[in-house]
Amino acid sequence: MPLFHTRSAAIFGIEARPIDIEVDLSQGGSQRDFVVVGMPDTAVRESRERIRSAIHNSGFGYPNRAVTINLAPANVRKEGAGFDLPMAAAILGATGTVRKCDRLMMVGELSLDGGLRPVRGAISMAACARVEGAHSIVVPRENAAEAAVVEGLKVYGVSHLSEVVGLLSNPERFKPQQPSPPVAVDPNVEAPDFRDVRGQTTGKRAMEVAAAGAHNLLLVGPPGSGKTMLARRLSGILPPMTLAEALVATQVHSVADALPRGTGLLGARPFRAPHHTISDAALVGGGIGMPRPGEVSLAHNGVLFLDELPEFPRNVLEMLRQPLEEGSVTIARSQITLNFPSTFMLVAAMNPCRCGYHGDPTRECRCTGAQIQMYMGKISGPLLDRIDLHIEIPAVPYQELRSRDTGMSSAEMRQRVLAARAIQQQRGYVNATIPPGRLREICPLDDAGERTMEMAVRRMGLSARAHDRILKVARTIADLSASEQIQAKHVAEAVQYRSLDRSFWN
Template sequence: MALGRASGIALVGLRGHVVNVEAHMSAGLPGFTLIGLPDTSLSEARDRVRAAITSCGIEFPARKITVNLAPAALPKSGSGFDVSIAVSVLGACGAIEQNHVKTTAFVGEVGLDGRVHAVRGVLPAVHAAKLAGYSRIVVPAENLGEASLITGVDVQGVWHLGDVVRGLGGDVSVECEDPRRAVADAHHGDGTRELHAAQTAGRPAGQPAARAIDMSEVLGQESAKHALEIAAAGGHNLLLIGPPGTGKTMLAQRLPTILPELSHDQALESASIHSLSGTFDATSGLRLDPPFEAPHHTATPVAIIGGGSGVLRPGAISRAHHGVLFLDEAPEFSTRVLQTLRQPIESGEVVVQRASGAAIFPADFQLVVAANPCPCGNSFGNGVGCVCTSIQRRRYIHRLSGPLLDRIDLQVQVLPVSPGKLGDPPESSAKIRARVQDARRIAQERYAGTGWTTNAQASGSWLRAWLGRSHPALKELNALTERGAITMRGADRVLRVAATTCDLEQGATLTVESVMSALSLRTRVGE
């Protein structure tokens, strides 16, 4: 009897769990059994590992082999356990030294020829291994760029299973050359530990990419740009409604350019989500600019929220975490998609539940919704004339339900701009971003010790206690609530917007006028 061990990482949502891979070899009919709640792709590791080991020139033992993935109650999926399974089997048959394995975690998929292929989710897996106390993590060489974003741990990239065997004191009798290695060496020399971003862009890792678009390109639309600035300063959700061609999409695309840069932890969390989604670009390094997601209106609820069969993947709202989710032509989205946004907007996370288990993905995003006023888009009047009936207009705009609109703090009309009324030259994103950062600094000082950083995160009860029950603005809001003009949730959101407008005015005192101004930015569409 012989026993080999190795460690892998299982991802449930964005959270990583250490999996102890144990290979038991005993007398009996030759066979390879894999236990511990593996899914279909993981169960197929038996054949991949067998072929990969023989491709290294190592004779696969003709014994009864049982590989256990512990804890057995934790569902495991994907091909990222292939390398750890191979190492445990090699340890059981004495082909490698076991003492080299104790402080190392292994992530990667093997091919039949022994090559180690890239897998999704390497970044959160390496982070989980580091938190679990592992000092060395072996990953596919193609994933080394993103894995190296985790500092304080020795990350090693391998091209072939033979590289792993040699590193663990084993003997590989065949040449395990990989043509991908030669290509990578030709492009990057021996700097395999350097991020591609630093090599190609000539800037240190963690620097934001150059902003290709700017607010200075938006002519006119001063009221809409003011609403965009308030949204950026307070983290508020925004609805832009107006005829085609008035600049709604142009404005939404430029919101990230006036948002503050992400902190290192925020950028790492965002990168981990994109790594799990398979959309992470290692050549750009750790991006500090907020993400921007703009799904097509034909997207399904699973594409927006996350999920899928087998491995649960994050959706568009999670990829927009710490950034902007833009729904263009929002009434064209299915009702199911729009309604599923209500809970994540409030909680900042989404729980994807399936029969096999549940996964929690972060989803703290700013929602920007753009909509035409009617199917033809001309009911506001832009010189063409609306051809829709009143029933068609009401039915179209009411696809945005009342509960969803109640969660959108700013609701503004974007009307056509006359060429003769463009006004002064527009401000640049950098100038607006400076004001936004000053306003956010004031908010952070206000909410010190609460865990909140923006006005959009603050609770209504806290804001009411901060103002005091006798404050005239509260009395006015309470009167509007009693008349049914606004809901209690809507009143809280008006308070948050009013606080943001005061922060943009360098800490001005919140007054009835500022509350009424915030209320005017919540024009209910379809009424």
């Protein structure tokens, strides 16, 4: 049986595509003749030595013939070491060690002793196997939990090449991996509590409004005022992820090799906080070879926190405009175009100037007017327009710092957020994502609210985008009050959350 066929999958974006692996053993060659065709990358070409050693050290005979392996389709680049296992199985099949493995897909990286190492994107490959009509998939044991999330597919987690041979020879002796619960126990109950933040009543209220409507948020204040504490407690008041949201978030983390080993579905909404030295490719995705998801995609269905916002390179910040507006990132290469999901809440924090004390009544600012203007000017107007709430976080007075009044807890705030989200769910949109065509229908103003909005737009010189975002924030504030119509007080509070883009940037 000099010709044998197995199936695997390759990752493209967050999806996987089927790859057919054909092995031919030619007469007249030696075992040193090993050729892989079909646009393999360096990791795939280097699999020759791993496969040969793994087969020998697992107690099986390696053919003393020339080995030719074809990875089809040939016009698609193949990356990674996940093809080691299916190629080794195909070689063993060509020598008669294992029988045919139709309707079976496999993936895994081999070590020299025949052990299997985990790979990235196992959940996407399992989904691909189900779509392609495979009845089962073989993955490294560390990837079994995530692959078992896919319904209608038998998932076998193995740790050694010899186990794979046994599975292919006698599949009835092996039990498939049992799927994990649909969503893990929600860990938000263990998130830091807003009771830990002293004072900052306005900041806490703004965080509640942002969570209720999935709005973007900018916190401006001096060092030590509590900006980071507020941001890191936001995930504790967000609603738990739905099954569909958890599936996509898990896919992204698996493809990026950021999913903890042995994890099934992610249970908590992602919270990503990259350092300001991050590159544009690391933030929005890309890189050398096949593009990978960046931080904006790893924060999909969660929170992206950018601390010290003006310290990020301006060209990096400008790349946030597309994902903030469209909820996705498109990365184009000469041979392929990939789309990564990136629907996230942006929470940014910054000082009002380089020294941090501009406008502080207790500390003197050492920056000149030109330096303040240059510092604040690092944040462009179009990016600011895409941030719904601009909140000033002043230094906490001593009396509030020592006060025993802790204010509302995260659990209480979360209940209010869940009630507001339930109202929005009936409309079919989270308030931050209301389409322009339905804005007037979903956000009706009473007469007093109409006058308040008109006055704010005229006096503050707001753009059309800023007007729409104020309307959406007002809708969220009204939902928190269980009010069907947006009243003047709701508009006034929403306008208050946009006042900083005039007081600081002018």
